[in-house]
Amino acid sequence: MERAATLLLLVTLAGCSSSATEAVLAPVSEPRVAARSIPDYQPSRPAPRVLADYLIVDKSERLLIAYSNGQPIRAYRGIQFGDAPMGHKRFEGDERTPEGIYTIDTRNPRSSFHLSLRISYPNRRDQAFAAQYGRSAGGDIFIHGQPTGYRGPPLQGDWTDGCIALTNEEIEELWSLVPDGTPIEIRR
Incomplete structure (x- = not known):
């Protein structure tokens, strides 16, 4: 089903x-999206009045694109991942970001990071793969901002445990664009 x-x-x-x-x-x-034609996030630009109905994360381009009705409505560049960003997440603690099609299944306004949107990883296939090796697939993969209470500039490099990190301003805009249940495709 x-x-x-x-x-x-x-x-x-x-x-x-x-x-x-x-x-x-x-x-x-x-094929890769022609990202130059998509409006980038800019702090002074108000969020579009439409809601996203699909998200694509391109890990190699470090790009998150929000779509509505098949049209890109916003792009976030320079996104950050875990310490081992390439390759599909297989096990808890591997510091990788999953690849495949998932959904945004809930949001947490009071997380340890500014405004977290949870990705539905692991799915049954992810769980079955990890179980073959007697390991946990992990979980709690989010799109989020910087650590709560952190007042400095955005952290540099790949610093999450497999999540997708944005600036606080970017996650605030994305939070307003993305309803729960939105599909998210994460590519290499």
Whole structure:
């Protein structure tokens, strides 16, 4: 049932690709987005009045793009990851950010980091893989801002435990754009 719902969602969102079949069979292998045409986050620019209905995180480009009705509405560049950013998260403590299609399943305004949006990792496949090795897949992967109470400039480098970090201003805008249940695709 979960797979059927995911496939239906992918077919619905396939308007960005050349065919629905391509989107269902290989959503992660689509060509890279032409990011130059997407409005970047700017502190002085008000958030768009539309809500995002899909997010793409491109780990190699360090780019998060929010979409609405197949059109990019905002881009966040220079995002940060865990200490081992490349490769799919396999186990608790591996400091990797998951890759694949998940959802934003809840939000936490009182987390240890400024405004956290939780990603639905691990899914059943992630759990089964880790279980084969007698390990935990981990969890509590979020998109969030800087540590709560930290007053300095944004932390540099990859410093999370596998989460996706933005500046506090960026997460405030994204928080207002992204409802719970929004699909998020995380690519290499």
